[in-house]
Amino acid sequence: MPEVELEKEELCKTGIEQLDELLNGGIPTGSTVLTVGSSGSGKTTLCMQYLINGAKMGERGVFFTITEPLFKLTKNMEAFSFYDKKLIESGMVNLIDLRIISERLGLDTEKYTVEDASALLDILRDIADELNVKRLVIDSITALCYRLQTPEMIRDFIFKLGSSLAAMKCTTLLTSEVPPRKFQYSQYGIEEFISDGIIFLGDIERKGDLIRTFQIVKMRGSAHSRVKSAMSISSKNGIELAQLLKSRE
Amino acid sequence: MANVLIDGLKERISNAVKINQSIGILLPGNNYSELVQALFERIRDNPDEAWVYLTVTKPYDNLMKSFPYLQNSKNVKFIDCISRAAGISRSDQDCIFVESPTMLEKMGLEIMNLFKEADENAKKYLVIDSLSNLIIYNDPEIVTEFFYQIINRTRARDIHTISLAIEEEGLSQYLNRLIYLNDKILKVRDSFI
Numbered sequence: 528m529p530e531v532e533l534e535k536e537e538l539c540k541t542g543i544e545q546l547d548e549l550l551n552g553g554i555p556t557g558s559t560v561l562t563v564g565s566s567g568s569g570k571t572t573l574c575m576q577y578l579i580n581g582a583k584m585g586e587r588g589v590f591f592t593i594t595e596p597l598f599k600l601t602k603n604m605e606a607f608s609f610y611d612k613k614l615i616e617s618g619m620v621n622l623i624d625l626r627i628i629s630e631r632l633g634l635d636t637e638k639y640t641v642e643d644a645s646a647l648l649d650i651l652r653d654i655a656d657e658l659n660v661k662r663l664v665i666d667s668i669t670a671l672c673y674r675l676q677t678p679e680m681i682r683d684f685i686f687k688l689g690s691s692l693a694a695m696k697c698t699t700l701l702t703s704e705v706p707p708r709k710f711q712y713s714q715y716g717i718e719e720f721i722s723d724g725i726i727f728l729g730d731i732e733r734k735g736d737l738i739r740t741f742q743i744v745k746m747r748g749s750a751h752s753r754v755k756s757a758m759s760i761s762s763k764n765g766i767e768l769a770q771l772l773k774s775r776e
Numbered sequence: 777m778a779n780v781l782i783d784g785l786k787e788r789i790s791n792a793v794k795i796n797q798s799i800g801i802l803l804p805g806n807n808y809s810e811l812v813q814a815l816f817e818r819i820r821d822n823p824d825e826a827w828v829y830l831t832v833t834k835p836y837d838n839l840m841k842s843f844p845y846l847q848n849s850k851n852v853k854f855i856d857c858i859s860r861a862a863g864i865s866r867s868d869q870d871c872i873f874v875e876s877p878t879m880l881e882k883m884g885l886e887i888m889n890l891f892k893e894a895d896e897n898a899k900k901y902l903v904i905d906s907l908s909n910l911i912i913y914n915d916p917e918i919v920t921e922f923f924y925q926i927i928n929r930t931r932a933r934d935i936h937t938i939s940l941a942i943e944e945e946g947l948s949q950y951l952n953r954l955i956y957l958n959d960k961i962l963k964v965r966d967s968f969i
Contacts, residue, residue, distance in 0.1 A: 772880055772921045
């Protein structure tokens with residue numbers, strides 16, 4: 528797909544200044560973006576900051592967690608100054624434990640049948656529609672795909688989810704867990720092909736220390752930067768990006 | 777004798793920053809304490825200026841013990857790049873602790889963040905203490921790239937940079953290359969003060 532200059536209203540600003548610069552303004556609205564990284568790479572923080580910043584700009588969002596209970600998620604996020612509890616209480620940012628939804632739907636919590644996957648897809652779409660969200664996060668798609676039993680089911684699920692949300696002009700981040708120091712974007716090798724964008728959170732070793740890195744690998748319809756940046760996570764500023772020093776290590 | 781040294785250093789620093797955006801100070805190790813004292817007295821005596829002091833040489837706590845008049849100073853913020861690596865874990869409203877002196881990009885981010893918080897109209901100064909210690913913890917090529925970036929960013933924002941380089945055997949070829957990225961070089965020798 529050719530890269531085109533999108534109008535501002537067609538872009539979903541992350542609110543992370545340096546990231547929006549790398550994205551040439553923001554994520555094309557309605558895109559499904561895979562946020563890839565190993566454990567502790569900052570995927571959840573990035574996604575939450577994206578939702579909170581969106582809410583501060585008046586865009587409602589929803590965060591579906593599968594990997595950790597809500598109380599743990601909120602406790603971790605309270606350490607960040609960008610986190611605003613009032614946005615959760617007011618419903619501008621909705622936090623939903625997908626495991627509880629699955630239980631309530633009577634779905635098998637370990638393996639989904641085709642019907643289970645379809646029911647889950649419907650409920651995700653209904654929630655997004657009912658809440659009128661413009662930003663959605665699933666943390667993680669890896670944990671969700673684990674419950675889908677075949678590559679076809681994974682492909683079908685992500686494709687249908689992405690298409691429905693795009694129709695609602697909802698921009699989606701899916702977190703993808705990969706082993707550390709492996710150059711791969713997903714556990715099942717399918718997720719990256721159905722996604723419109725890929726953001727890779729990695730690290731490099733410098734004198735034995737790990738420097739966090741950030742790279743936009745793909746973003747359909749956007750003239751984005753492909754440079755590898757250094758990434759910082761601090762309680763004061765959340766995610767920040769800086770030009771990575773490239774001298775030979 | 778010490779006071780004469782410090783007064784001489786203060787005067788040389790003042791004169792240099794008046795006309796140059798970035799100055800490099802090359803000094804022997806035995807003049808380090810006097811130079812730091814001269815800088816801190818300058819900071820204390822000019823409360824309208826905004827200073828950021830990046831230390832890779834002495835921990836923040838150690839500097840505060842040696843120069844207690846800087847405690848709670850409104851016009852200086854510190855970035856301590858060595859305490860965390862030494863296992864000291866605490867927070868302070870006047871100091872940002874960077875995990876390791878290898879995290880150069882993080883240092884760059886924090887420097888610019890601190891200057892963003894400073895009064896827009898204040899004259900702004902950055903001290904890098906020191907290039908020689910950055911080279912001890914990192915490869916010289918990456919320190920050169922880091923310093924080049926910092927110098928360019930600070931120049932663009934009208935921030936004066938004062939970078940210290942303590943002469944050490946084996947480092948002179950790298951230090952000479954680095955220090956000459958500055959607009960002006962001060963070579964500190966007892967006899968010149």
